[in-house]
Amino acid sequence: MHRDDFKNTENWLTELESGGSVTARNGKLSIDVPRGCTVWFRHELVGPLVIEYEAMAVAKGGLNDRVSDLNCFWMSQDDPSKVKRNGTFASYDMLRCYYVGLGGNANTTTRFRRYIGQAGNRPLLPEHDLSAPEFLLKPNTPQKIRIVANGKHIEYARDGKTLFTYDDPEPYVCGWFGLRTVASHLEIQKFRVWQG
Template identity: 50%
Template sequence: MRRDTLAGLAGAMLLPAFARAATGRLLHRDDFRHGLGQWQIEAEKPATVRAQGGLLDIEAPAGLTLWFRPLLYGPLEIRYRAQAVAQGGPHDRVSDLNCFWMANDPALPDGDVLARPRSGKFEEYDSLQTYYVGLGGNGNSTTRFRRYVGSAGERPLLPENDRRGSEDMLVANRWQEIVLTADGNEITFLRDGQRLFAFQDDHPYTHGHFALRTTASHLKIRDFTVRALR
């Protein structure tokens, strides 16, 4: 066997589990070939959101949240590929690739975030109980993890979950793999196999909804899956 083949096999054996292909039981998927039936849009201003040809294409002039309709239960992994577009379009800012997961609304009897639509303004989501990551770029110079506690005006941020290095920021026109987990007390966010955030939650959110979130941006998404971890 050739030396470069052996080296490649050795490297694969050393990869951490989160960098390998997902193997858990498939719960949900969207290949973006059949429209937006699995998604609910909340947009601050009229936006263009299309799902066709294997791509979810989002062009948002202002705040936009795109909720995945199925209610999700942990332990689970959410995985998708995303690209921040910079091709000269009016919203090609490469500034926000964000997400909520395990989101609940404590003001509602069953906590269903879809039962009370919001306008798409970011501050209207403060009242949720959810995990959130904002992956920034260009003028948005931070990448942050937050555990929302369901109180308006509160977005708790621990110092170790506020990242500002260039290696933690968005890169234009490059497909990147995003992996979120909610596995009991362990909550993680990974990009291209690198674990950006690992949070130990003494009172974890064990079920809820997932959403993509952006502001004045152009994103493309593909290969969306949700899998059970056990």
């Protein structure tokens, strides 16, 4: 359905809390930011589908090379070209979408949430709150992310291992995808969306 090998950033919209850079070079999208940032894919996605990409948390001595927050939203009901946000995490509370925070909170948690469009309310089930080392980020280590949105069946996997599955009685079946991070340096490549 879609692919991006990051020759440029024309397929993406960036929301920055406090500066930083989002650039495309050598087949990689580099997100290098001192505070919050969300980078939205411009095209609405319609399920059933599979989203795949490779990602790495960079730790090579750069100013923002903090290994944390390889996060994403998917099936967001708000068109990011029409609803602008300021990059702070709280500004996304009103979304209706799915979200995974991989290595969040300074790489101490990995969490799945189903956003319901209520300020201050980001529901979190106990089984979707992971903190064991195998669920966190390793610096400078490429990893393959795979997201499934197939009607009620929602799934998030890393390197072939499923971290979260969710059977949604009222699924979000279309919407927008966004990469999210806070005070870190990420590299993204080989972005693909498949009909699922």
